[in-house]
Amino acid sequence: xxxxxxxxxxxxxxxxxxxxxxxxxxxxxxxxxHPLLIFFSTLLFFFFAAAARRTVCGHFAIILPxxxxxxxxxxxxxxxxxxxxxxxxxxxxxxxxxxxxxxxEGEKLLNELASxxxxxxxxxxxxxxxxxxxxxxxxxxxxxxxxxxxEPDPLAAQHVDLSLQRSGRGAVKIDYNTAGASLxxxxxxxxxSGQIISIQGDRVVGEVTSLPATLFGxxxxxxxxxFVLSRAAEVPIYPxxxxxxxxxxxxxxxxxxxxxxxxxxxxxxxxAAAMQQWSAVLEEMINRYRAQWYAFxxxx
Amino acid sequence: xxxxxxxxAVGFYFSLPRLLxxxxxxxxxxxxxxxxxxxxxxxxxxxxxYFFLVDLVMNHSGGWLAFxxxxxxxxxxxxxxxVVLYSNWVMIEVLHRLGLLRxxxxxxxxxxxxxxxxxxxxxxxxxxxxxxxxxxILWFMIVATNLAAAFWLALxxxxxxx
Numbered sequence: 225x226x227x228x229x230x231x232x233x234x235x236x237x238x239x240x241x242x243x244x245x246x247x248x249x250x251x252x253x254x255x256x257x258h259p260l261l262i263f264f265s266t267l268l269f270f271f272f273a274a275a276a277r278r279t280v281c282g283h284f285a286i287i288l289p290x291x292x293x294x295x296x297x298x299x300x301x302x303x304x305x306x307x308x309x310x311x312x313x314x315x316x317x318x319x320x321x322x323x324x325x326x327x328x329e330g331e332k333l334l335n336e337l338a339s340x341x342x343x344x345x346x347x348x349x350x351x352x353x354x355x356x357x358x359x360x361x362x363x364x365x366x367x368x369x370x371x372x373x374x375e376p377d378p379l380a381a382q383h384v385d386l387s388l389q390r391s392g393r394g395a396v397k398i399d400y401n402t403a404g405a406s407l408x409x410x411x412x413x414x415x416x417s418g419q420i421i422s423i424q425g426d427r428v429v430g431e432v433t434s435l436p437a438t439l440f441g442x443x444x445x446x447x448x449x450x451f452v453l454s455r456a457a458e459v460p461i462y463p464x465x466x467x468x469x470x471x472x473x474x475x476x477x478x479x480x481x482x483x484x485x486x487x488x489x490x491x492x493x494x495x496a497a498a499m500q501q502w503s504a505v506l507e508e509m510i511n512r513y514r515a516q517w518y519a520f521x522x523x524x
Numbered sequence: 525x526x527x528x529x530x531x532x533a534v535g536f537y538f539s540l541p542r543l544l545x546x547x548x549x550x551x552x553x554x555x556x557x558x559x560x561x562x563x564x565x566x567x568x569x570x571x572x573x574y575f576f577l578v579d580l581v582m583n584h585s586g587g588w589l590a591f592x593x594x595x596x597x598x599x600x601x602x603x604x605x606x607v608v609l610y611s612n613w614v615m616i617e618v619l620h621r622l623g624l625l626r627x628x629x630x631x632x633x634x635x636x637x638x639x640x641x642x643x644x645x646x647x648x649x650x651x652x653x654x655x656x657x658x659x660x661i662l663w664f665m666i667v668a669t670n671l672a673a674a675f676w677l678a679l680x681x682x683x684x685x686x
Contacts, residue, residue, distance in 0.1 A: 252609070260569060
């Protein structure tokens with residue numbers, strides 16, 4: 225590996241250096257610098273993270289057919305800006321333990337989820353999903369297992385692991401969805417023993433099993449693992465999202481559980497029906513909070 | 525249906541709003557990172573050095589060049605603060621290693637240094653012959669009232685304690 229390649233990797237968008245920069249800022253810079261630094265850092269990433277910018281802009285063209293390219297670039301900037309704030313908020317929560325304001329949509333369902341014996345939380349790369357898991361564990365004093373896509377940078381992955389464990393005060397356990405069959409069996413056993421598992425269901429990464437679904441009239445692949453697990457363990461799937469509503473203000477949204485039953489002769493049909501329900505919820509949420517859908521790699 | 529569940533207690537970081545809050549009967553609760561102080565603070569650290577630099581540079585350029593320069597200056601302010609904040613941090617680390625001011629968090633020590641820098645820019649603004657001098661004067665008024673409020677709060681806390 226030559227020196228220039230090493231240098232590029234060190235400062236790549238997904239590199240750990242940026243996460244460390246956020247942590248350093250939270251600990252060492254007065255809070256009234258945050259909006260200024262976030263705005264200019266967003267501008268920097270907006271210009272240099274060309275692949276992510278094009279991808280997000282392309283998604284907007286699908287979500288909002290007929291929308292102008294210029295408007296979609298502005299929406300893309302807004303998405304980057306929101307993402308910067310969510311990273312900052314997660315770091316503030318973890319490092320300073322500062323309070324946040326929360327609203328609930330579907331609070332009854334959230335309580336139902338917290339008291340359930342085994343359940344799957346299905347979420348998306350939307351809002352502050354990492355903060356959501358930590359808050360859930362903190363509020364309900366329940367352990368939660370978070371299944372995530374691995375970070376491309378190993379040091380960044382290590383940083384995310386430690387961050388989640390710290391912010392969840394040890395109640396958030398992380399699994400990576402690359403471990404294959406052994407992880408599936410492990411998760412199934414966890415569900416049967418009454419644990420709660422959180423999975424991101426809006427993106428297929430690597431070798432993860434998937435099935436076709438429809439989103440915004442476009443066919444795409446969505447991970448079918450959560451539905452297979454739900455059917456096998458006979459536990460409900462709760463769609464849950466945590467979106468940013470303003471300065472240090474979040475909304476936790478829980479939707480009616482998706483029940484993946486042994487209702488049809490073919491297993492695939494049960495799973496396809498449940499996946500269709502999920503894609504409808506996902507479409508509604510993306511439509512409502514489109515500038516908080518952090519899909520930086522192509523989904524469609 | 526949406527239910528608001530958790531609310532942050534109303535509190536402020538700077539002494540002046542804390543004193544005003546106390547006078548209004550809501551107590552002088554200390555809180556770091558309230559919306560009002562965060563955004564107003566960001567505007568101050570951006571605009572005071574910006575007006576100073578604009579005045580410095582615009583005397584030598586006009587037309588399109590002035591417009592481009594005014595945009596570039598915004599980025600220059602950002603870079604300037606990054607360098608300043610990092611240099612301050614290095615200095616604070618050295619002080620901490622020497623065993624000085626260890627009880628004070630880095631970001632709170634930065635306040636003093638940032639305040640001095642802003643005051644320098646504000647003093648330069650306040651002697652200019654244009655409307656921006658009022659921004660410099662306003663800054664001095666804010667600093668003075670904030671210090672007076674800090675003194676007053678400390679005094680009342682001491683009286684209550686003693």
